[in-house]
Amino acid sequence: MLTLKDIRVRLKPVVVAVPHYRYRIGSVCAPDVEGTPEYTPLSREHLKGLSETIVEELKQKIGGEAVVEKPFIIGHPADFNGLYEELTYNIDAIIVYLINCMRPDVFALARFRKPLFFIGYGYWGIRDYIGYKHVYLVRNSEELKPYLRALRAKKYLERSKFLYFGEIPSFSAASSMWDFRNIEEKTGLRARQIEIGDLLETYRKVDEKKAEKVLEEWYKGFEKIVEPTREHLIKAVKLYLTIEEWLNREGANAYTVNCGRLTEKEPIVPCLPMAQHIDKGIMASCEGDISALISMMILHAISGKPVLMGNLNIKGEDEIEITHDVIPPSMGTRKLTVRDYHGRKFGVTGYTPLEKTEVTILRISRNLDKLGVITGKIIDSYDKTHCRISIRIKVKSTQNIYSKAFGHHHALVYGNYLKELEAYTQLTETQLIKLND
Known part of the structure; x- marks a missing residue:
């Protein structure tokens, strides 16, 4: 099953060193010399050594954020054709270095339709010259890092597939996107709908001993169990294993469940299975809310962290509330207190207080063309029963x-990822709406 660890952003350094001059150094763009001395072009050996030095420095500065491929050197106009062999679909961006080159030669790089990054202070005006919307100027490698995380999110969605369990649309998530084809065209994210009846048929065949073995592992993460019986817990584990079987069967790595329809058929809820899956890097959203799921996947890929989702409530001039029932155990400050679902004597949910820290909250619009983002700081969290x-x-x-918020379910992650989301919207040609400005 695909996880974020399988997604590596790959950069192709391209060193363009086609000289300005043919015979003598003229008066335009000249180095600090007297007169018009003869021009000697840089040798291939010199360019190779210089390119290797540049690439090693880049690798050290960006750390593990991306894989830096072998540099490609363009020392002659004919060398551009060699890039067709070098630039595979798996290359996510080109890092361009200009050495004594003429800018008309750089224009050719736009034909490869990949993001072009120029690092340093000497490239002002080149975006307008090239006339390509995916030219990015960054002053140093630190400014490059948010783009690398955004490229990872873009690639993660393009390589991913989610399952939708239940009928479409969900009656409780009316503001969500439902059009699978539109989702794939705009993000690359693939989808498959699975009927609740098919889910439950698999659920009823789960091996009891296998479920008991998984439950013993879950017990290690529990601080105490209040209402649920062992039978309730075994049902939760069986649902967890059922969903995993479907994910493996369909080659998927994320999912959403139309929970209302599920509970009509069987008195079980996916809350604790979802929480456990999110900690394994499998993003999962409640109530068949696909927009919330995509938002979770973006935040997960940008941050590398677990993400939760919940209902957005306005509590005053400067305070909001997020409420729901799926809390990834790793986000808590204590082990889980295991409770029932909304005090209704069935189902299993888990509660743990969260860290009092800075957070980024996100929801993508129904048309997938805008991202509404909120930044803030958690000041408290508590067990509300309904929601947990x-x-x-x-x-x-x-x-x-x-x-201006896009619907009620929002994704939440620890940390401030505003720069990464700004980079993501540039790369995907979407719009970032800063909702708490």
Whole structure:
């Protein structure tokens, strides 16, 4: 099963060293020399050594954020044709270095339709010259890193597939995107719908001993169990294993469940299975909310962290609340307190307080063309029963959140990833809406 660890951003350094001059150094773009002395082009050996030095320095500065491929040197106009052999589909971006080259030669790089990054201070005006919307100027490798994480998110969606369990649309997530073809065209993310009846047929065939073995592992993460019986817990594990079987069967790595329809057929909820899956890098959203799932996948890929989702509530001029029932255990400050579902004497949910830390909250619009983002800080979290957790978050202002948020389910991750989301919207030609400005 694909996980974020399988996604590596791959960069192709291209060193363009086609000289300005043929015979003598003229007066335009000249180095600090007297008169017009003869021009001696850089040798291949010199360019190779220089390119290797540049690439090693880049590798050291970006660390494990990306794989840096062998540099390609363009020392003659005819060398551009060699890039057709070098640039595979798996290359995510080109890092361009210009050495005494003429800018008309750089224009040819746009034909490969990959993001072009120029690192340093000497490239002002080149975006307008090339006339290609995916030219990015960064002053140093630190400014490059948010783009690398955004490229990882873009690639993660393109390589991923999610399962939708239940009928479409979900009656409780009306603002979500439902068009699978549109999703794939805009993000590359593939999808497959699985009927609840098919899910339950597999559920009823899960081996009891296998479920008991998994439950013994889960017990290690429990602080205490309040309402659920062992039978309730075994049902939760069976659902967890059922979903995993379907993911493996379909080659998928994320999912959403139309929970309302599931509970009509069988008194089980996917809350704890989802929480456990998210900690394994399998993003999962509630209530068949595909927009929430995509938002979770973007935040997960950008941050490398687990993500939760929940209902957005406005609590005042500078405070919001996120409430729901799926809490990845690794996001908590204690082991899980295991409870029932909404105090209804069936189902299994888990509660743990969250860290009081900075967070990024995201939801993508129904048309997948806008990302609404909120940044703030968790000031408290508590067991609300219905929903299991309530997260209080201090924000700058709720005025725009109230009037412009895209639906009620939002994804939440620890940390501030505003720069990465800005980079993501540039790379995907979408719009970032900062809701708490």
